Amino acid sequence: MASKVPEGCTVIKGNIDTLPKAVKDFVLEKANLCTPTHIFICDGSKDEFEALIEQVKKDGIAVPLEKHKNW
Numbered sequence: 001m002a003s004k005v006p007e008g009c010t011v012i013k014g015n016i017d018t019l020p021k022a023v024k025d026f027v028l029e030k031a032n033l034c035t036p037t038h039i040f041i042c043d044g045s046k047d048e049f050e051a052l053i054e055q056v057k058k059d060g061i062a063v064p065l066e067k068h069k070n071w
Contacts, residue, residue: 004028008037011041013042
């Protein structure tokens with residue numbers, strides 16, 4: 001089992017060392033398999049959610065839809 005983030009990969013948010021052992025092992029296993037350039041550890045907060053939504057809208061990945069009135 002890998003015990004550290006793969007070379008060339010950085011954790012850009014969060015602290016991998018504070019994750020529960022099973023979660024940390026899972027993340028590191030998948031990071032070594034997929035070789036990402038960055039790891040973003042979500043905390044699940046409302047602020048984080050809103051920031052991510054704003055970022056994907058800014059990047060054009062998500063587009064807000066108009067509200068439709070029901071009949």
